[in-house]
Amino acid sequence: MTRLAVLGAGHVGPVIARVALDAGCPVSIANSGDPADIALITEVLIPGAEARWAADAVADADLVVLSIPLHRFATFDPDLVTGKLVIDTMNYWPPTDGVVDMFEDPLRGSSEIVADRLAGATVVKSLNHIGYHEIDEDRRPPGAPDRRALGVAGDDPTAVDLVASLIDRVGYDPIRLGSLAAGRVLQPGGPVFGVRLAAPKFTEIVQ
């Protein structure tokens, strides 16, 4: 079963960790420091997950979920995820989080900039355009009439397939987008950001 390392124990990380555990994936979670700092959060909010040092969590993971505050990304060590498949759930959202110079490029999406910096990793964009407070609640079994669609964007089709299958197991219809550039449509202010949509409508909008 796909083993996950969730990096970030803020609003988003613990929620993704919990739904991934429910989907049967073993999950480790780490923040930027000592796992003891997040032991209580892990025990209460994500029973079954393991709080570890980031390097240990990543080492045996098949998938790394990157859910750190975007303004901290500039100091994130790219070597940590070399050779790994990384799901970028982060958003660049200056009115709420402040201006981050490296993301001030109107021609490129935030995940493309993330991928540039994580040159040794394969980056897939997903789970960024659903509210962290909805990730738990909106899950539905396959075929449910009100099952919500989520975009999965990446340049590497095999990586996109792997993430799409995780999204499906968690409880959403994955909609594949063939490049990170195409994934710009998933960003804040875009047509699907924060919107509950079923697969046909979602597909119609993003294509």
Next chain:
Amino acid sequence: MTEFPLVLGLNTFGDVSFDDNGQPVSHAQAIRDVVAQGVLADDVGVDFIGIGEHHTPDMPLSAADVVLSAIAARTSRVHVGSAVTVLSSDDPVRVFQRFSTLNAVSDGRAEVILGRGSSVDSFPLFGYDLADYEQLFEEKTHLFAELVKGGPITWNGTTRPALKDQDVVPYTEPFPTWIGVGGSPQSVVRAAHYGFSLMLAIIGGHPARFRPYAQLFHQALEKFDAAPLPIGVHSPGHVAETDEEAREEFWPHYLEVITRVGRSRGFAVPTTESYAHEFGPHGALYVGSPETVAQKIAANLKMLSANRFDLKYGIGGLSHKALMTTIELYGTQVVPRVRELMAE
């Protein structure tokens, strides 16, 4: 938790209300309206009136403690406080002094709810960088906790000049301090660490998703060998005589405000479906008749083992008159009904 008394309060962000012709009133009038609303809250038996600090033309309550002082001077029972004070962009020493003063003016009815503030207008205004908000909030919360202990203070940090054996006046009786939390588990642990009560800001989605946070708060208090502390819930809503009236009255303004605010904060534009979901049993809005709102409050307080509920009333575009009706219905009907339901 049953060991704490049930507290039923009101919060406002001081949205500029509109007159009978649908025009916004002046900032001065909006501020006087909030004073009148606080006085009415006291009259009708509401336990707490809180003002959320904002710095925008449509929410001009930037100096909430001054307004609270006016309310305190005209009332005798209602507790007065912030909801929230944006501590990250303020000086904890000044916040402590202002609320100690309010505590004196109100004869021990002041409370402060500290928050990072989900609206961020105060950061550029006071010269802070949003990218520093975690460190600002962490350090300043620590300083505030030291100030609350009383006595001369010695403190060192990076976000404010150090203090050495400094007296901070006025000396007044201690007042309750809360931390407002919107979904960060670290903030929950931080509140427990400093011995501050927990105010859960539930402004969207299913309130049940906050149950693990309440549990986290209890377990963190245990871990720090601290005494139990109360948990409160802050959620938006609107009360009118009937469900239909409340929902119709609130909807156009909710749509307008969330659409506008959502552009900068990433909220999706509300639809009639998403609205119905939010005012339904699995959503965060308390919009309806007194009975509907009371039932929802009681159910969620029980579910979260919380002992306090603050209804955030008002939204840009509603009239002062409509808000006064909400306050009156809340105090005279919702509050007693919730007390009844909680006693069952």
